[in-house]
Amino acid sequence: MKLSALLERLEYECVQGSLDTDVRSVVNDSRKAEDGALFFCIKGAVSDGHKYAAEVAKKGASVLIVQDEVEVPENVTVIKVADSRYAMALISAAWFGYPARQLKVIGITGTKGKTTTTYMVKSILESAGHKVGLIGTIEAIIGDEVMPASNTTPESYTIQEYFRKMVDEGCDCVVMEVSSQGLMLHRTAGVQFEIGIFTNIEPDHIGPAEHSSFEEYMACKGLLFRQCRIGIVNADDKHLDQVLEGHTCKIETFGFSENADLRASDVKLVKEPGYLGVSYRASGLIDMDVEIDIPGKFSVYNSLTAIAICLHFGVSRDNIRQALKQAKVKGRIEMIKVSDDFTLMIDYAHNAMSLKSLLTTLREYQPKRLVCLFGCGGNRSRARRYEMGEVSGQLADFTIITSDNPRFEKPDDIIADIETGIKKTEGEYIRIPDRKEAIAYAIHNGRPGDVIVLAGKGHEDYQEIEGKKHPMDERVLIAQILKEDRAGA
Structure with a gap:
């Protein structure tokens, strides 16, 4: 693939070499560098990819994406960008042929509830005949293939690779967990989300190598609502306004609040031998009785989120009701x-x-x-x-x-x-x-x-x-x- 095609959505400076260079592979691990590879020099928390520039050039890499100066032979094309992580996201999307454009991408962010909600959404949409990919904390699921996860939100190259496989497998949508770290590190940059979800936020992930403050944590969560078409958010969260600051999407709300677009009321705890659950009445955007085989008030929030999402896919009440009863998440209650x-x-x-x-x-x-x-x-x-x-x-x-x-x-x-x-x-x-x-x-x-x-x-x-x-x-x-x-x- 020509380098010029990979750079078509990116602002950059060609420091040396030619944009006509052929790229045979795209890598950000110096150990995987090979003849004709494009290598991203990423500045990470532990190591700086710029230090490996000469090494990957010696292995035959034909293109380096950098944000700092490097010294490599003249036959290696060097492309300078403002942020090599951001560049990796856009170039990876181009490398795999922009697969997200062929999927309805649903992104869920929040301190708690992301994992359970993704499985609920997958269960409901599949019951309505959709083929759904999943990317999350526990695993990625593409058709019959299940891959254990190492990060809640994988690196951008891996996300695009998964999207490509999903499209090839016939998936029409994907539901994924979107962590604040993933947003901060541009792992989902360039992805146009159909729907972005905010579950809730509490002080967490604050410290060395994570977020410097709660304010930064909230700001990173909020980035999702600048790259989605519809935002579905928790009306009851006291930090909602701060998370949504600067949003560019249409907003819908869910929760117990009377002002929420989708509301829960008449909550009852369900207790039987060997079983705990919860039932409630959903009203507003849809009117129906709901029962879930997962206990607790947070299960009401998670299921409301899933219902709000699936209404945008025209799912019937019966499919929603049945799928929520069947939704299970490994290791979550x-x-x-x-x-x-x-x-x-x-x-x-x-x-x-x-x-x-x-x-x-x-x-x-x-x-x-x-x-x-x-x-x-x-x-x-x-x-x-x-x-x-x-x-x-x-x-x-x-x-x-x-x-x-x-x-x-x-x-x-x-x-x-x-x-x-x-x-x-x-x-x-x-x-x-x-x-x-x-x-x-x-x-x-x-x-x-x-x-x-x-x-x-x-x-x-x-x-x-x-x-x-x-x-x-x-x-x-x-x-x-x-x-x-x-x-x-």
């Missing part, structure tokens, strides 16, 4: 049936804020006992361990402290830190370092009316110990425990 006496679920809550939100939600169902099993990751903030211990001690009736991803720390040392937090409360607890043994204890000691939550691992299917990821899926552990129980009966 994922209920696993093990008994008619008590409810067991798996959730990804892995910090104090998410654990507090989860346990507060489950408390509303007035369980006989609320049992929380969790651990904390090694080589991470010790403060997180104290905080999570204190939260569980305050909100759960009984805590089972176990191992999570110990990494290069000893599980017992991590558990001791969690104990420091839980001892500030009057909460009862037990230490069981082996996670399978801890889960078996929770199941064997479950009482009628209990709600038991296995927190922290969620969708993860491994345990990271001393630099290696060992297979460990809590669903598999539960199945093994039940099989062993039957064999020993």
Whole structure:
């Protein structure tokens, strides 16, 4: 492909070489540089791609995209841009033939609710006959192909590659999580979103290598509403006006507010043996009764969002109602049936804020006992361990402290830190370092009316110990425990 074609949507300066150069591949990893490659010199948090300019030129790269000066042989074309990350997004789109133009792209941003909402939207649209791609925190889904995710919003090249595969697979739309980091780092630059969603915002992701302040975090979230046609936003969020500052799209609202375009009322908690859910009445843009097999007020918000999106695709009430009942998200309040006496679920809550939100939600169902099993990751903030211990001690009736991803720390040392937090409360607890043994204890000691939550691992299917990821899926552990129980009966 000619370099000139790749640069057609970009402002740039040709420092040396020719725009007539042929490009055979597009890369931002110096190890993948080859004959005829176009290489992006990206200034990252850990390394600067400009340092590898001479190395990739030696490997045969024919074009470098830079934002700083580099010294390379005269036969290498050097294109200077204001921001090489932004350039990577636009060039990647051109490289794959602008696949987003053939898709209805739905982007969801917010502190919480992104993952669950994407799966709800996918479920509803597919029930109405659409073929839907998904890009998110857990995985990317293209047809029958499922790829584990490393970032909530992948690098721009990967996004465009996924879009291309989706178009080739016959997808007509894609729903994706759009993180503030992804927006700040231009990973979705040049993508015209059909619909942009704002779920909610709370102080999070603030610190080194993330956002410098809550204000910057909100501003980055708001970037989505300058590159979408329709914005669907949470009318109840107190920071809504700040997030929408400078928006260029048509706005629709959802929430509990009487002023919201799509409103929820008459919310009822649904509780049956081994099952928790919520029902409500939706009114405004559509009038219908809704029931979801995921507990809590936030599930009402997530489903309202999904309904508001799907109304733009002409989905019927019956399809919406049926699809919402079937929507499941791996590791997000994922209920696993093990008994008619008590409810067991798996959730990804892995910090104090998410654990507090989860346990507060489950408390509303007035369980006989609320049992929380969790651990904390090694080589991470010790403060997180104290905080999570204190939260569980305050909100759960009984805590089972176990191992999570110990990494290069000893599980017992991590558990001791969690104990420091839980001892500030009057909460009862037990230490069981082996996670399978801890889960078996929770199941064997479950009482009628209990709600038991296995927190922290969620969708993860491994345990990271001393630099290696060992297979460990809590669903598999539960199945093994039940099989062993039957064999020993």
